[in-house]
Amino acid sequence: xxxxxxxxxxxxxxxxxxxxxxxxxxxxxxxxxxxxxxxxxxxxxxxxxxxxxxxxxxxxxxxxxxxxxxxxxxxxxxxxxxxxxxxxxxxxxxxxxxxxxxxxxxxxxxxxxxxxxxxxxxxxxxxxxxxxxxxxxxxxxxxxxxxxxxxxxxxxxxxxxxxxxxxxxxxx
Ligand SMILES: [Fe+2]
Ligand SMILES: [Fe+2]
Numbered sequence: 001x002x003x004x005x006x007x008x009x010x011x012x013x014x015x016x017x018x019x020x021x022x023x024x025x026x027x028x029x030x031x032x033x034x035x036x037x038x039x040x041x042x043x044x045x046x047x048x049x050x051x052x053x054x055x056x057x058x059x060x061x062x063x064x065x066x067x068x069x070x071x072x073x074x075x076x077x078x079x080x081x082x083x084x085x086x087x088x089x090x091x092x093x094x095x096x097x098x099x100x101x102x103x104x105x106x107x108x109x110x111x112x113x114x115x116x117x118x119x120x121x122x123x124x125x126x127x128x129x130x131x132x133x134x135x136x137x138x139x140x141x142x143x144x145x146x147x148x149x150x151x152x153x154x155x156x157x158x159x160x161x162x163x164x165x166x167x168x169x170x171x172x
Contacts, residue, residue, distance in 0.1 A: 003035035008156045009099050010040035025095040026160035031152075041149035042102040052150045055141040056100050059157075062137075063097035064111045066090075066130055072116035073123045082120060082171075089127075089164060096157060103153065120171075127168045134161040 004013045009025035013032070020029050048056070067090045074086035101108050117123050135158050142154035 004032050005035055005038035005040060007031040007033060007038060007040050008153060009095050010042045010102070011095075021160075021163070024092070025099065025156075026092050026163060027156045028159055031156055041153055042099060044149050046103070046147050046149055048104065048150065049146055052141075052145050052147060053104070055137075055144060055154075056104055056150070058137070059141070059154075060097055060100040060104075060109070062134060063093045063100065064109065065114060066093040066134070067097065068111050068114035069116055069126070069130065072114055073127070076116060076118050076120075076123065078120055085167070092160070092164075096160075099153065103150070124168050124171050128165055131161045131164045131168070134158075135165070 001014055001016055004015065004018050005011070006013070006022040006025060006027055008027040008031050009022060011022070011024040012035070013019055013023055018029055018032050018034075021027065022032055070086045070090035070093060074083045074090060077083045077086055098108065116126065138154045138158035138161065142151050142158060145151040145154060
């Protein structure tokens with residue numbers, strides 16, 4: 001068994017092989033390194049520009065809102081599979097929020113509960129809408145970032161949210 005560390009969320013995965021995606025934040029395997037080669041972005045002191053600060057704040061708001069919406073959807077889902085899937089999505093989005101708090105050196109804000117539909121299909125459509133919005137703004141934020149680790153963060157996040165769209169489309 002080995003220790004693998006995600007360069008985006010900084011969490012350690014203990015396993016026999018490198019996972020294809022980070023089990024915690026969903027970052028792709030190119031961001032996962034063997035322990036001794038790792039230097040996660042949250043471990044790199046960075047002077048964050050005003051623009052990136054604003055973009056990270058918007059990201060934090062979006063991620064915690066997504067977390068609460070997916071928890072609502074997990075509660076309404078008709079099958080165990082969908083409940084488990086939405087719970088995991090909620091955890092992944094919370095992990096994204098946690099990375100932002102570490103990059104900005106701030107506390108995790110309180111998370112307000114959110115509403116969602118009783119209908120799974122309606123929730124799938126809402127999920128795709130949220131993830132498409134996230135993908136678009138993270139792509140913009142990545143281009144705007146002048147700090148290497150912030151650019152890497154938004155690039156990785158954009159890929160993860162895109163994966164979520166693919167995941168949900170399988171259910172439609
Ligand atoms: Fe990760
Ligand atoms: Fe996210």
